[in-house]
Amino acid sequence: MNNPIFPCLWFDNNAKAAAEFYCSVFKNSRIIDDTPLAVTFEINGSKMMGLNGGPQFKPTEAVSLVIDCNTQEEIDYYWDTLTADGGAESMCGWIRDKFGFSWQIVPSVIVDLLKAPERSDRVMAAVMKMKKLDLKTLIEA
Known part of the structure; x- marks a missing residue:
């Protein structure tokens, strides 16, 4: 398998705010991509995705x-x-x-x-x- 595995975190339509917060907490972090549905970001080199999934899952x-x-x-x-x-x-x-x-x-x-x-x-x-x-x-x- 050539592709890394990374987590996708489900948010109630505030994934970008969360990604910005996490990137401010951890050095060497950045937002990679941002769409209305999802934001991809790195925390200290670890890739993560935040999904604007809505209130169904906590x-x-x-x-x-x-x-x-x-x-x-x-x-x-x-x-x-x-x-x-x-x-x-x-x-x-x-x-x-x-x-x-x-x-x-x-x-x-x-x-x-x-x-x-x-x-x-x-x-x-x-x-x-x-x-x-x-x-x-x-x-x-």
Whole structure:
């Protein structure tokens, strides 16, 4: 297969506003194409499509977008920016943005911390108590 697979996100006729918002949040992002039906855009080199499908379908947590963060500053930035203007905090590093899409904002070391048998239970217990993940607390668990 020569063509990359990319997500198509269903919007209630505000796909361009969402694409503009996401492109403002992430560096190295741009709108590729815009039509009344759909907008194609890149977030940090990953292609996405926003479809102006109407109110029939709403986003759910069944699909989420993951942001791998190297520092607490990155976690804080994405958490604060994506929950602004109508977004909502959830548990365990999850948020919902103002368009209703779920994001997991996680430290890039989370998999390694959870794989370490001597600490995985402590790390998971710490994650379960947090809304926004605290990198220092997870590393010290």
